[in-house]
Amino acid sequence: MSHLAKKRKLEQDEDAATTTWKPSTYFQPIEGGRKWTLSVAIAASVLKDTLSADQQISIPGRIGRALAIFNVDEVIVYDDSPVEERSQRVDPASYTADTDPCHFLTHILSYLETPPFMRKALFPLHQNLRLAGKLPSLDMPHHPHPREWIPYREGVTISRPKGKTGTLVDLGLGKQVTITDQIPPNTRLTLHFADETTTTPTPVNPAAPRTEGGYYWGFTIRRAASLSSVFTESPHEGGYDVSIGTSERGQPVSRAFPPNRIPDFKHLLVVFGGPRGIENAAGNCPELGPMLEQGTRTRELFDHWINVMPGQGSRTIRTDEAVFIGLTALGCLFEME
Numbered sequence: 234m235s236h237l238a239k240k241r242k243l244e245q246d247e248d249a250a251t252t253t254w255k256p257s258t259y260f261q262p263i264e265g266g267r268k269w270t271l272s273v274a275i276a277a278s279v280l281k282d283t284l285s286a287d288q289q290i291s292i293p294g295r296i297g298r299a300l301a302i303f304n305v306d307e308v309i310v311y312d313d314s315p316v317e318e319r320s321q322r323v324d325p326a327s328y329t330a331d332t333d334p335c336h337f338l339t340h341i342l343s344y345l346e347t348p349p350f351m352r353k354a355l356f357p358l359h360q361n362l363r364l365a366g367k368l369p370s371l372d373m374p375h376h377p378h379p380r381e382w383i384p385y386r387e388g389v390t391i392s393r394p395k396g397k398t399g400t401l402v403d404l405g406l407g408k409q410v411t412i413t414d415q416i417p418p419n420t421r422l423t424l425h426f427a428d429e430t431t432t433t434p435t436p437v438n439p440a441a442p443r444t445e446g447g448y449y450w451g452f453t454i455r456r457a458a459s460l461s462s463v464f465t466e467s468p469h470e471g472g473y474d475v476s477i478g479t480s481e482r483g484q485p486v487s488r489a490f491p492p493n494r495i496p497d498f499k500h501l502l503v504v505f506g507g508p509r510g511i512e513n514a515a516g517n518c519p520e521l522g523p524m525l526e527q528g529t530r531t532r533e534l535f536d537h538w539i540n541v542m543p544g545q546g547s548r549t550i551r552t553d554e555a556v557f558i559g560l561t562a563l564g565c566l567f568e569m570e
Contacts, residue, residue, distance in 0.1 A: 260374045260381075260383065260448060262446050262447035262448050263447030263448075264447060265447065266443065266444045266445045267443050267444065268444060268499065269499055269500065269501070270469070270500050271303070271304060271306050271307075271501050271503075272305070272306060272307040272308070272309065272473065272500065272501065272503070273300065273305050273307070273308050273502075273503050273504075273505070273556065273560075274308075274309040274310075274463045274502065274503070274505065275308060275310050275311070275338070275505055275552060275556070276311060276313040276505065276506050276507035276511070276514055276552065277310055277311065277312050277313060277314070277334040277335040277338055278313050278314065278334065278507030278508060278509070278513075279292055279296075279334075279338070279507050279508075279551070279552040279553065280292060280334040280338070281507060281508055282508060283330070286328075286330070287364065287367065289330040289337070290341065290364040290365075290367055290368065291367070292552075293337075293338050293345065294345070294367070294368045295369075295553040295557075296308075296338075296342070296552075296553050296556055297341075297342055297345040297346070297368075297369070298371065299556040299557045299560060300342075300371075300452050301371040301372070301373050301451075301452075303560040303561075304449045305452050305560075306443070306452055306453070307452055307453045307454075307455060308342060308452050308455070309455045310338045310342070310456055311335075311456075311457035311458075311460055311462065311463050311514065312335050313460065313506070313507055313513060313514030313517055313518075314517060315517050316517065316519055326359070327360060328360035328361060328363075329360075329361060335456050337361055339454050339455075339456045340359070340361050341361060341368070342452075342454050343454050344356055344365065344368070345368060345371055346373075346452055346454065347421075348375060348377060348387050348405055349370075349376065350377065350389075350403070350405030351389040351403070354389050354391075354419045355389065371451075373449065373450075373451050374442075374448050374451075375387045375423075375442070375448075375450050377404060377405040377406050379406055379407075382429055383448065384425060384446060385423060385424065385425055385426070385437070385441070385442040385446055385448060385450070386404050386406075386423075386424050386426065386434070387404075387405075387421065387422070387423055388402035388403055388404045388422050388423075389402065389403050389420065389421055389422070390403075390416045390417065390418050390419065390422065391403050391409070391418055392418045398413075398415075399411045399413050400412050400413075400414055400415060400416045402422060402424065410424070410432060410433065410434055411432075411433065412424070412435075412436060413433075414436060422436050423436065423437050423438070423439045423441065423450075424436055424437065425437045425441065425446075453468075455468070459514075459517075459519065459520065460504075460514045460518045460534075461520040461521050463502070464476070464502075467502075469499070469500045472500070473500045473502035474498050474499050474500055475495065475498040475500075475501045475502070475537075476501075476502045476504070476534070476535045476537070477501070477502065477503045477504065477535060477536065477538075477539060477563070478504050478511050478531065478532060478534060478535035478537070478538050479503070479504065479505050479511070479539055479540070479541050479555060479559055480506070480510055480531075480532070480538060481510070481545075482532075482538075483532070483538040483539040483540040484537075484539055485539070485540055485543045486539050486562045486566070489537050490566055493565075494567070495563065495566045495567045498567075501567070503559060503560070503563065504535070505552050505555055505559065506552070507552060508549070508551075512531045515531040521534070539559075541555055541558045541559035541562055542555070542558050
């Protein structure tokens, strides 16, 4: 076969692959909805050893991918720095990866979780976002896809001409819908469509796609001033009923959960430390430090204390790596569907 013939055959194969492409996964809802939640807490010191803005933007990008893949409903970014450093925070309008990592991580994770079409409306220009083009796509169910119909959509309100009633909502699908409620512009909404022909959707609680429809619907982002605030400021009544701490001094998952099953729960929390571990975070926490003897009794905070990767071949496992490893190990111990 001549070089020209080979080239033509290759082009034909590429065209065929393009025309027959289909999404690799169609989102299947859990029948009856999903009532339980999975929360992950991340220490802000994950940025501590980064040397460039490229490295700084890549960390929340990798963490965001893990949160999306494992259906995490809430991420908490907690401050694990010494108390004396916290008084030196600067203007959050500036680039904050070096000066206020909690702000930087929550800012970038919020940006990632937001459907791409509404980011321009909801996120003003900011130095933290100057490398946003390097962030990965999370491609979650609430990020719209023109070929896929889901009875829930995220939308952002837009201005309506004077004299008109109701509110216009952009769904990111090339068309707008009208709802009867009067809502200010640039407000994010969750809408429910009764069927594919519905043109007047109903605004619903942001949790409704999960609790009623059974869809994974992204993650909320919470900033915590300390490790103790991760627990005390839980949005769930009664807090988290099962908590898991991760440490190289913890038990292997198989030993921590001998029946290969995490006990039934309503709200599960998994906490990851920074380069110096959760023990360092506990020692720097004004509320927990004295009580836990500067972190030496940190494991007493948790129902389970695990090592996500016993026998590791590297001296260190970065937090963004530990999140992937840990959620992989734990995900098979409870029903993800």
